[in-house]
Each structure stands twice: as structure tokens, then as C-alpha cells.
Amino acid sequence: LRIGTLAPKNSLYHRQLMEVGEAWRNAQGDGAKYVIYPDGAQGGETDMARRMRIGQLQGALLSVVGLREIEPSIAALQNMPLLFRSWEEVDYVREKMRASMEKKFLDKGFVVLAWGDAGWVRFFSKEPALRPDDYKKMKFFAWAGESEQQEIMKSLGYTPVPLETSDILPSIQTGMINAVPATPYFALASQVYNTAPHMLDINWAPIVGALVVTEKSWDEMSPATQEALRSAGAKAGLQMRTKARQEVDEAVEAMKKRGLQVHKPNAEQRKEWNDLADKLYPRIRGKMVPADTFDEVFALLKAYRAGKR
Amino acid sequence: MRRLLSIDEVIASTALALMTLIPLVEIALRPLHGKGIDNAALLVQHLGLALAMFGALLAERGGHLTSLGNGFATSRNPVVRAASTAFAKGSAAVLCGMLGSASWSFVASELEAGRELAYGIPVWGVQALMPAGFLLLGLKLGSRCSRYRIASLLLGVALTAGGFAFARHFDDATLPLAPLALWLVLALLAGAPIFAILGGLALALFWSEGQPLASVPLSHYQITVNPSLPALPLFTLAGLVFARSGAAGRLGALFTACFGGGATGTAIAAALLCSFFTAFTGGSGVTILALGGLLLPLLRDAGFPERKGISLVTSASALGVLLAPSAPLIMYAIIARVPINTMFLAGIVPALVMVAFLLLIGGYLRRGGIATADTERPRPDARAALSAAWAARWEILAPLVAIGSLVSGVATPTESAALTAAYAILTQAIAHRELDWALLRRCLADCAQVIGGVMLILGMALGLTNYLVDAGIPDAAVEWVQQALPNKFAFLVALNVFLFLAGALMEIYAAIVVLVPLLLPVAISYGIDPVHFGVIFLAVMEMGFLCPPAGMNIFFASAMFAKPIREVAVSVLPALLAIFLGALAISWLPWLATGLPGWLG
Ligand code: NA
Numbered sequence A: 001l002r003i004g005t006l007a008p009k010n011s012l013y014h015r016q017l018m019e020v021g022e023a024w025r026n027a028q029g030d031g032a033k034y035v036i037y038p039d040g041a042q043g044g045e046t047d048m049a050r051r052m053r054i055g056q057l058q059g060a061l062l063s064v065v066g067l068r069e070i071e072p073s074i075a076a077l078q079n080m081p082l083l084f085r086s087w088e089e090v091d092y093v094r095e096k097m098r099a100s101m102e103k104k105f106l107d108k109g110f111v112v113l114a115w116g117d118a119g120w121v122r123f124f125s126k127e128p129a130l131r132p133d134d135y136k137k138m139k140f141f142a143w144a145g146e147s148e149q150q151e152i153m154k155s156l157g158y159t160p161v162p163l164e165t166s167d168i169l170p171s172i173q174t175g176m177i178n179a180v181p182a183t184p185y186f187a188l189a190s191q192v193y194n195t196a197p198h199m200l201d202i203n204w205a206p207i208v209g210a211l212v213v214t215e216k217s218w219d220e221m222s223p224a225t226q227e228a229l230r231s232a233g234a235k236a237g238l239q240m241r242t243k244a245r246q247e248v249d250e251a252v253e254a255m256k257k258r259g260l261q262v263h264k265p266n267a268e269q270r271k272e273w274n275d276l277a278d279k280l281y282p283r284i285r286g287k288m289v290p291a292d293t294f295d296e297v298f299a300l301l302k303a304y305r306a307g308k309r
Numbered sequence B: 001m002r003r004l005l006s007i008d009e010v011i012a013s014t015a016l017a018l019m020t021l022i023p024l025v026e027i028a029l030r031p032l033h034g035k036g037i038d039n040a041a042l043l044v045q046h047l048g049l050a051l052a053m054f055g056a057l058l059a060e061r062g063g064h065l066t067s068l069g070n071g072f073a074t075s076r077n078p079v080v081r082a083a084s085t086a087f088a089k090g091s092a093a094v095l096c097g098m099l100g101s102a103s104w105s106f107v108a109s110e111l112e113a114g115r116e117l118a119y120g121i122p123v124w125g126v127q128a129l130m131p132a133g134f135l136l137l138g139l140k141l142g143s144r145c146s147r148y149r150i151a152s153l154l155l156g157v158a159l160t161a162g163g164f165a166f167a168r169h170f171d172d173a174t175l176p177l178a179p180l181a182l183w184l185v186l187a188l189l190a191g192a193p194i195f196a197i198l199g200g201l202a203l204a205l206f207w208s209e210g211q212p213l214a215s216v217p218l219s220h221y222q223i224t225v226n227p228s229l230p231a232l233p234l235f236t237l238a239g240l241v242f243a244r245s246g247a248a249g250r251l252g253a254l255f256t257a258c259f260g261g262g263a264t265g266t267a268i269a270a271a272l273l274c275s276f277f278t279a280f281t282g283g284s285g286v287t288i289l290a291l292g293g294l295l296l297p298l299l300r301d302a303g304f305p306e307r308k309g310i311s312l313v314t315s316a317s318a319l320g321v322l323l324a325p326s327a328p329l330i331m332y333a334i335i336a337r338v339p340i341n342t343m344f345l346a347g348i349v350p351a352l353v354m355v356a357f358l359l360l361i362g363g364y365l366r367r368g369g370i371a372t373a374d375t376e377r378p379r380p381d382a383r384a385a386l387s388a389a390w391a392a393r394w395e396i397l398a399p400l401v402a403i404g405s406l407v408s409g410v411a412t413p414t415e416s417a418a419l420t421a422a423y424a425i426l427t428q429a430i431a432h433r434e435l436d437w438a439l440l441r442r443c444l445a446d447c448a449q450v451i452g453g454v455m456l457i458l459g460m461a462l463g464l465t466n467y468l469v470d471a472g473i474p475d476a477a478v479e480w481v482q483q484a485l486p487n488k489f490a491f492l493v494a495l496n497v498f499l500f501l502a503g504a505l506m507e508i509y510a511a512i513v514v515l516v517p518l519l520l521p522v523a524i525s526y527g528i529d530p531v532h533f534g535v536i537f538l539a540v541m542e543m544g545f546l547c548p549p550a551g552m553n554i555f556f557a558s559a560m561f562a563k564p565i566r567e568v569a570v571s572v573l574p575a576l577l578a579i580f581l582g583a584l585a586i587s588w589l590p591w592l593a594t595g596l597p598g599w600l601g
């Protein structure tokens, strides 16, 4: 098995992939070859999706950016801002949707082995900002490939600057952009927080990922091997979820020590953000997220919140 | 057939023109948020794919697809000559057929994904230019095997189709490496184009592991649509426009006025001018095409033997890589996540150090072999320099446009390159009235030709490096390095030697893309600053331009000055030594690189 990921070598994610490999090798027996390509050695997330399709890679640990190349409805878990208030809500919805989502991936020729996440997207900016309007005078980083998202931002009076991930750091340093939506882990690793030392402490959207393998390679395994791989994947997924959340908190602490200022919006500002999100949802539904999946997530969340109360 | 032939020029030139225009429109519309071109960055990148494939076809037509020399095709025996050409072109046609098949497998896999580029154009529609381009290239190469019209057409179709069918049939098979490799070596020696050999080798290696052949075109696609890559053709276009108009002459006059027309002054002026131009052309060898015709007579007048003159122009044209706004410098900054402006500042002093090393150690200032000029040569003259500087004011300002637009945050690297290309076109067309439509058309076509050839090599080289990554070879090498080298100085020496070999074997862009992420962490673990590492990396890579088998400058110089590749390669040996020592000096003295950005930043 050949597995690609953007996660850095020796990171939590890389270590978990190695454990999955260990389990698979033991089940598969002698001569089983398992190679991980960390640090994006096989290209970006869309490249890895492509390399799986041509059969060069058999699996990859991808975030929604890469996963939506395979199955667009996965965007429901990552591309709906301020929808989820906590990891409990994310976990609940994901667990409820898991079976149908995994079925959709199987229809596209991929088997999902593990679900993980990588923290909340927050806003990092050069100037302090707390309210949605504060960001209207800023230029935002936007994924070059996601024109729908740019359309939505423009329609609400924001200024997206479509760039590639590799352009983020030089662009924020030169003032080409002044705000970057990113996870604390990314902000720390990419040094974005040095130039954009103000972080808005809201859970804008979770970064959700999954370890997938191609159906073709899956079908070539014995049922016993499949079973071993599945349980190893489940174990790794649990680790990736619990430990990643802890590492995100550590990343924020580490950046705080080096000058990051965390801004927590008050109740009134929070409401402004939620109003913004309410304006966003109808524009996302059917465009960035397929309408039926969108409705499903909303219904699940409503049920969860009702049950909790 | 003739009408078909000019279509490649139309497509490649239009793609290049759009690559210049779209980013400018984006810059202009950015303040009026809400409007703009959908997915402008992605569109421009995909235009790069059209430029690469049709530029390569254009290069084939012009005989500018680089090969390792003409091999047996220069034999005096006409039978050997014809057989050698037929074998080289025929092999290339078969390889193009194979690459066409591999590309088609890739496009077929993309059909399932169904991504849209913009304005309803599916991504696979652009990707389909790859199999189409390779098959057309194969047809054209194959048809060169015979002088007879019908036979050449039949051969073109048969050889390309044969390659296609072979690759199609054995797509999932595991084939032994040795026979294919032997065939490739023979074709290389017979004078087959480098891209076909590199692509063929990549295919053969993936075949030997039973891995999918589509990996090779996928890598080609990945690099041609790389977000920073449009900067390469655009800065090259700017460099070509300056070269084709009187700009080179004006700058030549300026440098000669500053340093005098004697042997020493001309050598210094030539070295600086070549570096200045290479900063714009990004080390694609264009400098030699642009300046060779201007500088060689100047050097000859100053008493240089032709061979020494060629050697100086060829080697000095490798030096500008460290000078802003060279595309490799930008590429390193982005890959290593170092601020671009820091990298720009860091390159200046080392670039001058390299020029000094080249002139002093390369022996270009030595009197030996230089005939004393029979006429009195002009001496350095401040008044003449000032008026020359005024005449060349638009050209002198060009680096400021390129660097200024980037550092001020007005433009992304691609946009800054587009701005510079537009600046070059407008100043030469309006201020100097030296660029008309016909000349602009020629600049676009020449740029497409040069870049098409380079991008094909680049893509195939990346296919090859993807195999290395795939086989885990770089990883193993890095681990071995960490164990084998006890300290920083041992590492620096080894690094220089390793990069020299890499530079000789690989394209500079592929080397940056593949080696920087692998070597940078090792360098940091030895306490080397990323900015300093980048300067070392690019300094040593400059040698790769002068070293076969992938030494671009040697091929360009050989073509430009109509000299055998071997002769040019031998003539630059002293320069190679000089650049190696210069790179070592830069390695040992980090403040050469980090001093200026630290002082100004
Ligand atoms: Na060069």
C-alpha cells in the first residue's frame, strides 16, 4: 500500500498512519509493502486524489479540500461556517452521516478507513478585528480553485484574493492580503502568525479529514486483512481526533508566547457573526454543498441540540 | 499541412498573450471588488499547459527541441547520417506515442472527476491537450524520418501509433528496465530530443516497477499548472522583448561606458549584462540567444579569442539566477516559505560575488591569449555613462517594476511578471518605437518556442523525480547523509558536490521543487539559515546550466554560435571551477547572503 498525505513527517498524523501500516503488514503477511509519502511528497491534495485515480497511490489522508475532489457532498462537514459550535456537534453529525457518506465514497471507488480532524479555522489578521464589518476593509486569502466561495464572499462585501496556499506567506508579508482563514496548527507551522498576529477566537469551521484507500486495492485484500485494516483505521481515527484537538490548543499557547494576540468576541459581536452565517447558508446550499446533504446536516444538528436540552 | 503548422503558433502565442493580459485585468479590477475574472489564477496556469504543448510543437518545427548533440547525425558518411537521424527521430516519435498513451490514461481518469475550470470549460478539456500535443509531436518527428512525402506521412503515423499501441497494451504490465534503457541510450546518442529521452526513462522506470504510466504525464501537468510557473514565460517574454528591441544595445553602451572598451572593461560589462538579462529570463538560456550576437563581436573587438568569448557569454549567462526577479529565486522563496523580498535582497551580494569569482578565477581578466587591440579602445567615461544611462532609463527601471510590484503588495508573482512583460512591451513599442506588431508576434512565438521546449523537459524531469520520490530514494539518501556527515562544514562541502551533480542532471525548477523540501530540513538541522541555504542552492545550480546532460546554456550556446556541444562544454570548464569556488565561498560566509536583508529588514 502506498499512502500519501500533506501531514509533516513524524507528526501525529504520520505516526498514526505508520501504526495503521503496522497492523496491515501483520495481517497481510511477509513481503507486504507499505509506504507513506508525508509532507506532500506526492503533491497537493488534488494531486493525491489524481494519483489515487490513476493507481499510483492506493490511499491518502486528505482534508475536505482533497476529499471533495472524490465526493463533493463531504463539503458539508467543513464548508459551512459557524454551523458547528463544538467538537461534540461535529462528532455527532459525522457519526450519523458516516454510513451514508462512506457508501457515497464506495460508489466513487474509495473505502474510508478513518475519520480525523485538524482543528477549527480561525481568522488571522494584521490588524485586530472583532466584528464581521471589521474584516470588510481587509483583503482575504481565498483558495484559487474555489470560485463559488469567492463569489459568495464578494456578494457579501468582502474582498477575496484568490491565491495558492504557497502564496499565503509572501502575500501577507507584502500586504497583498491582510487576513487569512487558517487553523492554529497551520498558522504556527507556516509562520503566518508572525505577520498576522491577531487571531479571532471563533470556531469558524472545522477542518475534517479522512484516510481513504481505493476500492481496487481493498478488494485485493483477504477478509481478515480487511478486518485488521478497518480496526486499525478506527483506532487511528480516534487518536487523530482526540490528540489533534489537544495539539491545536498547544499551538495557540505556543503562538501566544511568541506574541499572538487572541481576540474573543463578546455576546453582541458573536450575534453579528451568527447573523452573517445565516446570510451565508442559503448561498452555500446547492452551490458549495449539495442541497440534500446540506438539509441533512441541519436536521441532524437540530435533533442533537433538541436532545441535549 | 502548412495551414495546420501555423495553428500551433496561433494557439501558443494567444495563450501567452492571454497569460499576460488576464493578470493585468485582475490587478486593475481588484479595487472594485465584486468583479473580476472567474478563477483567473487557474485559467492562467492552464493556459501554461497550452503554451507548453503548442510551444513544443513550434520548437520542433524550428528545430529547437534540445538534444544532447547531433551525435552520429553529423557523421560524414551520408548513410550513417541518414540512418542516425531516422533512428533518433523515429525513436522520439515512438516515445511520443507512448507518452500520448500515458497522457490519455491520465485524462481518462480525470473524466470521472468532472471538475470545471471556469466558464463551463472542464479541466479534462485542457488536459486533453497533453495526449493531443504528444501525438502531434510524434507525427511531426516521425515524418522527419524520410524525405519522401508519402513515406514520411506513413512513417509519422505508423511510429506514433506503434508507440501508442505498445504503451496501451502493456499499460498494466511490468517490463524489464534494461532493453528500454539501452534503446534510450542509443536514441540519445543518435540525437533524439532530451524531453523524449527523459520521458521515456521515466516511463521505463515506472514500467519496471509495474506502476501506472500515467504518473509521468500527471507530473508534467502538475508542474505546468504550478501557480508560480507562469512567471517563467512572462519574465522570459519581457527579456525577449528587451533583447529584440534596442534595449540590449543601450544597456551594452551603458556598461561599456562605465567600464571602458578594453579587454577588462568589456569582460566585466559582458558578465554584468548577462547576469542582468538572466535575472529576467530565469536562466532558460535565452540570455545567450539575446546577447550572444551583441556581445561576441564586442569581445572579439576587445581582443578576445572567439572560444574565450563564447565561454564567457555562456557561463556569465548562468549567473543571474541569484539576481531579482529571477524565476528560480521566486520559486525557491515560495517552496521554502521564505519571504520573496528577503530572498530578492539576499541574492544581490552573492550574485556580485559570483561575477567576481567568474571573472577572476575563470581567467577572463587574464591577458594570456588576448590579442592587444590594434586600435585605441574607449576608456570609462562618466559623461558618456550618464547619457547612456538616460538613453537606457526604461530598461534600468524594469527590475524596479518587477521587484517593486511584488514588494509593495500590488501583485502576486504571476501578476508581477505579467506587469513586467507589459512594461517591456509598452516601453519598447511606445517610448522607443522599436517594437511593431510583426516583431511582437515574433517575440511571442519565440518565447512560446523556448518555453515550450523547456516546459516539456521540465515536466518529463519531474516525472523522473516523481519516480525517485516514489521509490523512496531521496529519503534514503537524506537519512544516509545525516548519519555520514559529522558537522556543518562536511555537510556544506557534500551539499555543494551533491547539488552540482543534481544541477547537471536535473532542470533547475524540478530540482527546486523536489530537492528543497527534502534538503532544507537537513540544512536547518545543521544550523543553516533557510535564506542562506537558498542562495547556496541557486549558486550551485548555476553550474548545472553549464554541465551536460541537462546544461541548458551549453545547448543554447551551441545553437546560437553554431559550435559543437562538446566544444562549448570544454570551453566553460574554467568557469565551472570558478563558480564552484564562488559557491563554496558563499557557503562558508553566510553573511554574504543574510547581511543585506538583515541590515535593511
Ligand atoms: Na542562466
Ligand code: NA
Pocket (backbone or CB within 6 Å): B503, B504, B505, B506, B507, B508, B544, B545, B550, B551, B552
Ligand atoms: Na541543469
